[in-house]
Amino acid sequence: MSETVLRSPSKEALDTDVKDGELPARLAATWGTAAGLIGALSTVDHKIIGRRYIITGFFFLFLGGLAAVAIRLQLARPDNTLIGPDLYDQIFTMHGTTMMFLFGVPIGEAMAVYLVPLMVGTRNIAFPRLNAFSYYVYLFGGLMIWIAFALNIGPDNGWFSYVPLAGPEFSPGKRADFWAQMVTFTEVSALAVAVEIIITVLKLRAPGMTLDRIPLFVWAMFVNAFLIIFAMPAVMLGSTMLILDRLLDTHFFNQAEGGDPLLWQHLFWFFGHPEVYIIFLPGTAFVSAIVATFARRPVFGYSAVVLSLIATGFLSFGLWVHHMFTTGLPQLGATFFTASSMMIAIPSGIQIFCWIATLWDGKPVYRTPLLFVLGFFFIFVAGGLSGIMLASVPIDTQVHDTYFVVAHFHYVLIGGAVFPLIGAIYYWFPKFTGRMLREGLGRWHFWLALIGFNIAFFPMHISGLRGMPRRVYTYPAEMGWDALNLVSTLGATLFVASFLVFLYNVVVSSRGGEIAGDNPWDASTLEWATTSPPPPHNFDHVPFVTSRELLWAERQTLPVVAGLAVDKREVLVTTTTQALPDLKESSPDPTIWPLISAIVVTAIFIGSIFTPWAVAWGAPVASFVIIAWFWPKSTEENV
Amino acid sequence: MLDRRSVLLLLPLILAGCAGWQSVLDPEGPRADLLANLFWVFTAIVAAVWLMTMAVLVLALLRRRAARADPLVLEPEAERSMARAVGAAAALTAAIVVALTLVSYGAQRALFDSHEAELTLLVKGHQWWWEVTYEDAQPSRSFTTANEIHVPVGEPVLLKLRSSDVIHSFWVPSLAGKMDLIPGRENLLIIEATREGVYRGQCAEFCGWQHAHMAMTVVAHSAEDFERWRESQISAAKPPDNPVRKRGMEIFLTRPCVMCHQIRGTPAAGRVAPDLTHFGSRLHLAAGTLANNRGNLAAWIIDPQGIKPGAHMPLVKLGAEEIEPLVSYLEGLR
Ligand code: HEM
Ligand SMILES: [Cu+2]
Numbered sequence: 001m002s003e004t005v006l007r008s009p010s011k012e013a014l015d016t017d018v019k020d021g022e023l024p025a026r027l028a029a030t031w032g033t034a035a036g037l038i039g040a041l042s043t044v045d046h047k048i049i050g051r052r053y054i055i056t057g058f059f060f061l062f063l064g065g066l067a068a069v070a071i072r073l074q075l076a077r078p079d080n081t082l083i084g085p086d087l088y089d090q091i092f093t094m095h096g097t098t099m100m101f102l103f104g105v106p107i108g109e110a111m112a113v114y115l116v117p118l119m120v121g122t123r124n125i126a127f128p129r130l131n132a133f134s135y136y137v138y139l140f141g142g143l144m145i146w147i148a149f150a151l152n153i154g155p156d157n158g159w160f161s162y163v164p165l166a167g168p169e170f171s172p173g174k175r176a177d178f179w180a181q182m183v184t185f186t187e188v189s190a191l192a193v194a195v196e197i198i199i200t201v202l203k204l205r206a207p208g209m210t211l212d213r214i215p216l217f218v219w220a221m222f223v224n225a226f227l228i229i230f231a232m233p234a235v236m237l238g239s240t241m242l243i244l245d246r247l248l249d250t251h252f253f254n255q256a257e258g259g260d261p262l263l264w265q266h267l268f269w270f271f272g273h274p275e276v277y278i279i280f281l282p283g284t285a286f287v288s289a290i291v292a293t294f295a296r297r298p299v300f301g302y303s304a305v306v307l308s309l310i311a312t313g314f315l316s317f318g319l320w321v322h323h324m325f326t327t328g329l330p331q332l333g334a335t336f337f338t339a340s341s342m343m344i345a346i347p348s349g350i351q352i353f354c355w356i357a358t359l360w361d362g363k364p365v366y367r368t369p370l371l372f373v374l375g376f377f378f379i380f381v382a383g384g385l386s387g388i389m390l391a392s393v394p395i396d397t398q399v400h401d402t403y404f405v406v407a408h409f410h411y412v413l414i415g416g417a418v419f420p421l422i423g424a425i426y427y428w429f430p431k432f433t434g435r436m437l438r439e440g441l442g443r444w445h446f447w448l449a450l451i452g453f454n455i456a457f458f459p460m461h462i463s464g465l466r467g468m469p470r471r472v473y474t475y476p477a478e479m480g481w482d483a484l485n486l487v488s489t490l491g492a493t494l495f496v497a498s499f500l501v502f503l504y505n506v507v508v509s510s511r512g513g514e515i516a517g518d519n520p521w522d523a524s525t526l527e528w529a530t531t532s533p534p535p536p537h538n539f540d541h542v543p544f545v546t547s548r549e550l551l552w553a554e555r556q557t558l559p560v561v562a563g564l565a566v567d568k569r570e571v572l573v574t575t576t577t578q579a580l581p582d583l584k585e586s587s588p589d590p591t592i593w594p595l596i597s598a599i600v601v602t603a604i605f606i607g608s609i610f611t612p613w614a615v616a617w618g619a620p621v622a623s624f625v626i627i628a629w630f631w632p633k634s635t636e637e638n639v
Numbered sequence: 640m641l642d643r644r645s646v647l648l649l650l651p652l653i654l655a656g657c658a659g660w661q662s663v664l665d666p667e668g669p670r671a672d673l674l675a676n677l678f679w680v681f682t683a684i685v686a687a688v689w690l691m692t693m694a695v696l697v698l699a700l701l702r703r704r705a706a707r708a709d710p711l712v713l714e715p716e717a718e719r720s721m722a723r724a725v726g727a728a729a730a731l732t733a734a735i736v737v738a739l740t741l742v743s744y745g746a747q748r749a750l751f752d753s754h755e756a757e758l759t760l761l762v763k764g765h766q767w768w769w770e771v772t773y774e775d776a777q778p779s780r781s782f783t784t785a786n787e788i789h790v791p792v793g794e795p796v797l798l799k800l801r802s803s804d805v806i807h808s809f810w811v812p813s814l815a816g817k818m819d820l821i822p823g824r825e826n827l828l829i830i831e832a833t834r835e836g837v838y839r840g841q842c843a844e845f846c847g848w849q850h851a852h853m854a855m856t857v858v859a860h861s862a863e864d865f866e867r868w869r870e871s872q873i874s875a876a877k878p879p880d881n882p883v884r885k886r887g888m889e890i891f892l893t894r895p896c897v898m899c900h901q902i903r904g905t906p907a908a909g910r911v912a913p914d915l916t917h918f919g920s921r922l923h924l925a926a927g928t929l930a931n932n933r934g935n936l937a938a939w940i941i942d943p944q945g946i947k948p949g950a951h952m953p954l955v956k957l958g959a960e961e962i963e964p965l966v967s968y969l970e971g972l973r
Contacts (some may be wrong), residue, residue: 007739085848085948158845164822165805165847170766255823261806262821297710300721318872326808326843328826331751335744342736349732352692355726360699361717363706374696381692385685388736392743394750395681397816398674401808403842465678467661467812469843472851477662524710552711 013566015541021214024540025091026566031123031525031536042590045536046127049135050114051432056139057107063146064098065496067091072456076489078477082144088473089156090175094149096159100275101186102142104417105228109193109284111424112221114432116197118527118534119218121206123571124587126199126569127192129594129629134192136598141185144606148178158471161242161265163253168457177246177609183239184605187232194225194232201225202576205525207561209579216292216305220285223309224278227316231274238267247612262327269320276409277316278414283380284309286424287373291355293427293523294370295362298549301354303469308347308354310613314541315344325396334393341391348384352377367521368442372423373440375450378417383411386461401471404464410457422449422502429506430520433511434532441505448498459484482613524549529558542572545579593629600625659814660837667859668814668831670750677746684735750816755828756797760788762802764807764820764842766951768913768926769850773869782873783901785913786926788857791865792835800826805847811840811857819844832859839927848949854927875904876916876972887968890961895953902972912952920973925950936966 015023015098033043043049068307070091071510074083083091117125123133129529148154157166166176205214211517214222241252242264243602251257292299296377299305299632321329356377364370386408389395399405422445463484468475477482528551530539541560547553561581564570569587607614666675685805747898761772771788790796800809802820809828818828832838842853860868891897892906899912908913918924921931923953925947929935940962943952957965 162806285906296707326817338743340742342740346732346737350729353728356696356699357721357725363704364700377696382689385689394674394677394746465663469841471845474851497761547821
């Protein structure tokens with residue numbers, strides 16, 4: 001085995017001192033999660049938290065999907081009275097809110113939490129306790145909004161909650177407050193995870209993983225984390241102003257008192273447009289990984305893809321006004337946003353071309369993950385192109401806020417995020433569980449999903465053009481929209497049914513699936529260099545990266561680094577660009593305090609909906625638990 | 640006055656409910672025409688791009704080639720030609736994007752260049768109906784109506800859009816694109832019809848419970864018919880012409896109806912609900928929710944919340960024998 005040994009003056013047992021046979025067990029004991037409930041709740045293992053994150057994300061996808069089914073049932077026939085306006089408005093709001101805030105953003109981060117530390121070859125994520133905290137905050141925020149819905153006080157102003165409709169005058173009661181606080185919850189957790197990802201990528205990469213050896217997956221998640229950091233504060237500001245308007249009688253959005261309802265739209269969409277890229281960039285991460293593995297060659301145009309990712313990130317902040325083309329903006333300004341919106345097609349296009357080139361030159365292996373990526377091309381490219389149409393101010397004045405837009409954004413969201421995500425689950429399930437998903441069921445899932453999706457959403461383009469606005473709880477028979485809507489509903493049913501196949505597959509395969517082995521797809525990135533599922537410490541020896549496609553380049557033995565402590569949690573910090581070994585840093589032990597902090601924060605957030613005093617009384621408690629969390633232990637610094 | 644005959648003539652159009660009714664694809668005015676053409680140009684181009692991309696993808700999958708023994712052994716010549724292909728595709732994308740931006744900008748100039756028109760209407764959005772005021776230099780000649788807009792054919796009509804509560808959006812797709820009504824602001828929109836007919840539109844910005852039932856009708860007439868209609872609307876309501884209707888008027892004036900509705904020529908002067916002065920001449924009631932006929936009108940008065948849940952018209956308790964005269968009276972307000 002080729003080894004690079006790090007020398008250090010420390011007196012503890014290092015992996016160089018331990019026999020190879022003993023090492024895994026001793027590392028696992030150091031990095032493991034204690035048994036029992038307290039142990040489970042205290043864990044700081046990024047894989048365990050990542051798995052919970054992923055399962056929770058799918059749970060919310062499932063709830064959001066049920067809401068979609070209810071929407072489609074109500075719209076299946078004209079003048080339907082199945083669901084009245086009050087409930088319908090709550091349902092479509094819960095659908096959009098859940099899909100965007102509780103599924104779309106968190107699921108990308110969840111996959112990153114699990115996979116990024118493995119792919120960069122480290123033993124845990126940076127700030128693992130913050131990671132635990134962010135998961136609990138996300139879970140509690142999501143539960144809060146769904147419990148409110150179950151109690152018939154769910155939000156009902158749509159997922160972008162325009163004022164003044166969502167303001168104190170037109171939405172009395174607590175519904176809009178729950179919505180605004182749900183945003184705060186997701187904010188806190190999303191920002192925390194973004195910081196963890198950025199630091200993990202910048203400082204915890206395995207030695208040798210220079211910037212140009214970072215896998216495209218990691219690049220995409222890294223850029224995505226920056227988008228989150230820059231976009232989220234805008235909506236946090238907005239939702240705080242909304243809460244203040246509603247609870248403390250401020251007038252940020254009240255035009256009668258010198259406020260401005262359009263301010264909300266600017267703040268919301270300054271977040272909301274990058275938001276859709278926040279949902280899409282993880283999709284590109286999955287596609288890059290899957291295409292390389294199943295085309296049996298590295299992704300063509302590595303630098304072009306990375307630069308496109310970064311360009312997409314920047315451009316996504318210059319487009320928000322295209323959601324506001326019908327608000328009566330000055331025309332010249334609007335044209336600027338037409339141009340910038342269309343321009344983002346260029347970096348997205350370059351990525352697509354590079355992937356197609358990869359498939360062209362490679363020798364595709366048609367397994368389920370690749371099928372879902374092909375579905376992604378089919379659907380996402382269509383959605384991107386209808387986006388080009390929407391970027392045109394004149395065309396947008398006709399189709400804005402109609403079912404044409406509903407069709408468009410489901411093509412990009414489901415095509416760009418959900419299809420790659422499902423491909424990713426088929427792809428990494430063996431790593432997560434040690435077992436393969438069944439291929440035959442996977443194919444059924446794919447074809448039902450592809451066909452069901454298009455039957456559900458293609459007709460919506462037409463119903464939109466034929467005058468059907470979005471967010472209507474019913475429509476008169478004489479509008480001539482019934483056939484289109486019925487077809488949409490049937491397609492949606494098929495689409496949802498395909499997910500039952502998936503669920504079944506996950507359940508049977510996690511018990512009885514074929515044993516996967518370390519690297520069932522013969523992939524090249526580092527997560528496949530360890531066992532499936534990985535041990536608590538991820539790698540017995542931290543790998544030494546000599547190539548971008550390490551597992552393809554080093555087929556005989558993997559070069560590794562030695563010299564890390566065995567009996568205490570220690571990770572290797574490397575330099576930002578060259579990834580030279582820099583420090584050995586201790587990684588925090590498990591603790592229950594993140595959970596307690598999350599509970600306290602949740603109590604404050606929910607309490608503040610009912611009384612501002614919740615913040616005043618909660619603050620000292622929160623300070624107390626946070627002090628407990630950070631209470632210094634006497635650890636000596638290793639350099 | 641809009642004569643019965645023309646209403647009857649329009650009826651089939653209303654019932655047919657398709658062509659020109661509420662569709663981007665059935666433009667019936669110069670602006671909607673322009674928009675439809677632009678739409679088709681874009682559609683053709685993006686469809687071609689989609690087909691090309693998919694064709695290349697399918698070719699990439701079907702291409703015969705030998706399996707690669709080592710995924711890392713790449714052929715420099717092939718890499719170079721792929722780089723050229725990707726570069727060309729990116730350049731083509733950029734060119735298409737620039738061209739479409741210019742085309743779009745040209746159309747935008749043509750659409751929004753002028754906001755000049757002979758006829759100016761003030762359209763005010765309410766949860767969930769439309770108040771329409773025909774302005775006139777002579778105040779005595781301006782009047783207010785609701786949920787129905789009449790315009791002369793072939794003439795641009797300027798709408799000044801305002802809102803009294805939340806954000807709404809005015810959209811009659813066969814005549815023009817949409818424009819929002821935002822509290823505290825005034826937006827402008829020009830609509831124009833090239834043919835006589837009835838065009839339906841509906842609120843396009845979610846505005847609460849009855850967003851789905853916030854429609855409006857645009858009736859386009861010849862210039863003469865329009866003038867006749869306008870004159871009839873300027874005049875106050877005629878007094879009831881038979882005892883049943885007279886009784887109906889008494890009921891209207893002694894019940895809570897007067898607190899919200901206005902009927903010019905009577906003491907009813909409420910302004911928070913649709914003006915009913917010439918209610919009988921309108922095609923629909925409750926902002927396009929129902930066709931305007933005796934049965935529907937009676938049903939609406941008996942139970943507005945059953946028909947349009949959440950609407951800001953309360954249930955007014957009336958005796959069974961009071962419905963008939965009230966309906967007759969309202970029907971007679973032509
Ligand atoms: C079973 C699959 C799905 C179906 C059948 C479906 C159907 C629909 C329909 C019909 C609407 C329009 C509701 C209305 O305007 O009244 C809608 C809205 C929406 N959908 Fe979906 N959807 C599905 C999955 C998704 C997914 C996976 C996402 C995101 C990742 C998503 C995001 C949204 C958003 C953001 C809205 C807008 C909600 C609003 O107007 O506030 N949907 N969906
Ligand atoms: Cu409205």
